[in-house]
Amino acid sequence: MLLTTNAIVLSKLKFKESDLIVKCYTQQKGVVSFLLHGVLKSKKGGAKVAYFQPLSQLQVITDFKPKKSLQYIKDIKVSHMYTTLHSHILKGAVVMFLAEVLSSTLQEEEANEPLYSYIEHTLLWLDTQSEYANFHLLFLLKLSKYLGFYPDVSHIDYAFFDLNEGKFESKYTSKYCITGDNLELLKQLLGTTFDALPEIKINAKQRQSFLNMILLYFELHLGSFKTPKSLQVFNQVFS
Numbered sequence: 001m002l003l004t005t006n007a008i009v010l011s012k013l014k015f016k017e018s019d020l021i022v023k024c025y026t027q028q029k030g031v032v033s034f035l036l037h038g039v040l041k042s043k044k045g046g047a048k049v050a051y052f053q054p055l056s057q058l059q060v061i062t063d064f065k066p067k068k069s070l071q072y073i074k075d076i077k078v079s080h081m082y083t084t085l086h087s088h089i090l091k092g093a094v095v096m097f098l099a100e101v102l103s104s105t106l107q108e109e110e111a112n113e114p115l116y117s118y119i120e121h122t123l124l125w126l127d128t129q130s131e132y133a134n135f136h137l138l139f140l141l142k143l144s145k146y147l148g149f150y151p152d153v154s155h156i157d158y159a160f161f162d163l164n165e166g167k168f169e170s171k172y173t174s175k176y177c178i179t180g181d182n183l184e185l186l187k188q189l190l191g192t193t194f195d196a197l198p199e200i201k202i203n204a205k206q207r208q209s210f211l212n213m214i215l216l217y218f219e220l221h222l223g224s225f226k227t228p229k230s231l232q233v234f235n236q237v238f239s
Contacts, residue, residue, distance in 0.1 A: 003064040005029060006079050008119055009056045010103040012049075014040065021070065022052045023103060026060070027116045030108045034062070035070040051076055053086050054099035055123055080120075082127045091126065093230075093237040094136055100228040101140065105147060107224060115146040122194065131198040133238065134189075134207065138197060140214050141189050149221040153190055161186060163217045176220065181206055182213050208235050 007024040010031075015021045018041035022034045039048050051058060057080040062071045085091050102119070122142075126135055144150045149166050158168035161183055163176040172179075178186070188200055202210075211231075218225045228234070 001064050001066075002061065002074075003028065004059065004061045006116070006120070007032070007058045007060045008102075008116070008123075009052050009054060009058065010099055010106065011054070012052045017041070020049065020052070024058070024060070025102065025106050025116065025119065027113065028111050029064065030110045030112060031106050032062075032064075032109070033070050034060070034073050036073065048076075051078065055085065055095050055102075056082075057120060057123070080124060082123075085123065085127050090237060091132070093234055094126070094132070097228055097230050097234040098136060098139065100230050101218075104224065104226050104228070105143070105218065105222060112146070118142070118146055125194055134197050134200055134202065135194070137185075137207065137210055137214065138189050138192065138194060140211075140218070141186075144217070144221070147222065149217075151186070151190060156187060156190065159183075163213070164220050166217075166221070176216075178213060182210050185210050186213075204238060207238060211235075 005026045005028040007026040010023045010025055012020055012022045015035070018038045020036040020039050022036065024032055024034065026032045036048065056078065059077050059079040060073055061075040062073055064071055085095050106115075122139055126132055129135070142150075151161065152167035155168040155170070158170045160169040160172055160177040160179050161167070162169050162173055163178060164174055165176075169177060185200075185202060185206065192200065215227055215231070219227070
């Protein structure tokens, strides 16, 4: 079946001597892995490899075979050309980190238009911004909505939030209850938008603490989730 779909690059892996396996989140088929034969030794291969930078947004034409674990690309082009995400060192760190998170969290092999649209448009938003130090925090929090464990805000005025239960509590109910700065920042982020993010002022220590908390939240609700290998480098960049 000849299929044309938009796709966001999650990861790439060298295979054998000159092949490349590229994992993408596609608009029409969810997570799909593509095998590119000989791309690393071809004279034209360098140009092709350049398409597959983390979180690049592409349009792919493939002869899609549902029972195959690896698909082949017939044609490809860039659907959205970023101006800063792959050239700015700090934004590049955000992209590497989020690509690793998405690669770990996105497992479904079926279309999810709202989720695809969310990732697509938030990346385009980030590409145009000059203030984005807290972007990854709100991105992950809002991502949880599409993954099925967005915090229940019914009692947002309560003094604790139970990460395991995903809801606010009036008393300390488990070791996964948070309070203090992380709780206050959670409440702030739950009530804000990407455009209003610059209004939230926190320091590097608070940012790192909240990120560790949100990653634990993902671990508790996604059995397959692994802490990104790039976390330590990412924290150093934003310290």
